[in-house]
Amino acid sequence: MATEIKAPVFPESVADGTIATWHKQPGEAVSRDEVICDIETDKVVLEVVAPADGTIVTIIKGEGDTVLSAEVIAQFEEGVVSGAAATEAVQGEAKVEQAAANTQAGAAPVVERAQQVQDQAPAVRKALTETGIAAADVAGTGRGGRITKEDVSNHQTKPAIPAAAPLSVAVGERIEKRVPMTRLRKRVAERLLAATQETAMLTTFNEVNMKPIMEMRAQYKDAFEKRHGARLGFMSFFVKAATEALKRYPAVNASIDGDDIVYHGYYDIGVAVSSERGLVVPVLRNTDRMNYAEVENGIRDFAYKARDGKLGIEDMTGGTFTITNGGTFGSLLSTPILNTPQTAILGMHKIQERPMAVNGQVEILPMMYLALSYDHRLIDGKEAVGFLVTIKELLEEPAKLILDL
Template sequence: MAEIKAPVFPESVADGTIVEWHVSEGEQVNRDDILAEIETDKVVLEVVAPDDGVVTKIVKQVDDIVLSDELIAEFEAGATGTTGGDDAAEESKAEEKAEDKAEAKPEASAADEAEHKDQSPAVRKAAKESGVDPKNVEGSGRGGRVTKQDMANPTLKADSSIKSDSGRPVAESVGERTEKRVPMTRLRKTVANRLLSATQETAMLTTFNEVNMKPLMDLRAKYKDQFEKRHGTRLGFMSLFVKAATEALKRFPAVNASIDGDDIVYHGYYDVGVAVSSDRGLVVPVLRDTDRMSMADVEAGIREFAGKARDGKLSLQEMTGGTFTITNGGVFGSLMSTPILNPPQTAILGMHAINDRPMAVNGQVEILPMMYLALSYDHRMIDGKDAVQFLVTIKELIEDPARLLLDL
């Protein structure tokens, strides 16, 4: 008999919650099959079968809190379970259960069963997380089929009155006025608590500047095809901002530092977190040692993180640490914002939308593509002079990219 345990969590993660079991007791599984999913403050972890065999006992149920390396199930390698289908007695029991279920719920029609089977795994998972029955959601897919996007922002049917698994109403319809109540995911609650803590426990201040994006846009237009052909990834603006921020961090070590109690920790490395929006909430995967990365490495890393965030495949290691963060609200159209610190970091850079604006250049008015930059920083650690000069350094490097090559 073997033990199935929760993964070993890093020090920054205290515990996790079992959000789903993919198997039941007595069910046969194959090696590396997903048994359960555990949601932590940062990511959803998958627990897989160590070998072919049977899950003999489930110790921790859905919504139970589990600690690092805690026993969640018992497993017998090499055993044969109910999945094989060769045992006549097991088949008979399954048929009896199906008949009992059909008698207990005579109102369940074949159409309902077909509709449930027609739902994608993503839709079923979203329904489990939100407590909203897809049958009560207006579908935008072919033939009115409910999609994952529909479940993320559901439009309820007029006659729906939905209740969650706990029994409390999640949505009510009163004419054309509907309300929806869904429980926060663990990740969403953690993000909310951390952001609130950052505003209450730091002396946060934001300084702004603007940058002329024309030189960078011209550089990208000139070399993007050659860059993609040589490196196999597209040339975006984020890689240049990451490299510019890294150079600025070298010149202003306080911005790359963190506060630990009454101590200031100066980091001799540059790990830049890039904020990524996912269906489950905001996550910040970290690019390690950006001073040693080429722009192609940065672009490939960001693209990989974006794909993993979309699929929910980011690991704890990829989101742990970081000495500085960059967030780009411009991809959603934000013109200006005050980004919130990501403790224990002491600064965060906010990028925004690029808009054509009239600017005075050498006494003449020119229309230029301009972007507002925002640097939020902890005034306990960083003086205003250093914060402003740090942001000006990024501005100068972006407006004249040759400075990055010449170390000017």
């Protein structure tokens, strides 16, 4: 008897989702808890798993279709392998056995290629067979390095560059490729555009001498890692300094809701993380109660989740302030865009050695530019500058930060 496979129950902040990828097709045998489908929402990608060992009977919502919370997306039959799947399995085994028998005349490569094709999803297997492309030659961009139909198509369109042979693309030919925006990328674009159009955004800049923190980190990083099991990075200092500055300037930790100002009595700091699907901002909760090791472990876990596509909606809901670090990509100076409805965002940048005047003498110091973008409707220039200067002072004298001075 067929049972229904439904989309997950979305949180209130997520209206609907889009079927991103079907990893299994009708007639294919699946195992319990095996991922069969990805649903992309405005914030995260949700995985749908098989409820038991069995077979997908019918796909109701195809790739690219919009789905609502708990909507039926497929029919599933438990404990049954369809005739098509059984036939396909027998044929696959027969092909491998035949290839193994033909050990003379290069049978081993044939077995390997057959197995590589057999390991792919049905649509991908068909594309590989029709094009004659070896699975090992295609770079997979799907989850876990899986090959998608688009990967096969892209591999076909790449100009071949054989040794000592002319390029296959005519001289002067200009190639274009058009692909639809992912749902997450589209949502990020909408939010960034809204932030520039619906807020009175302004940015103030300053610079911080990173030498004291770098010296402290060099002195204690091994002991810190041994004690806490976490690397001592720079981000924990910035999160703690920002938290202290937010206590002193409550407006920077506030948000605008219609005609009201909402002052938050807690400190939830989002840390912008770049992922393959786009920019995401997971949130560290109650940073005023966290120690440096907890901050570092939290950021590390978010980075792993973002890499593996495992960030949940609960990881990115809320947040009263955001920190983004363009310095990891080499940015020396930039203007971060507000993460609405928050009213401020701090931008970190690359540490660059520069000649600085210190007590009438020129010294070479590791300097970092800081940028604070803020909503001028709520935060005045005096508060914004004071907030950024507070962060600068706490970072340049980390003892004040640690001793709560």
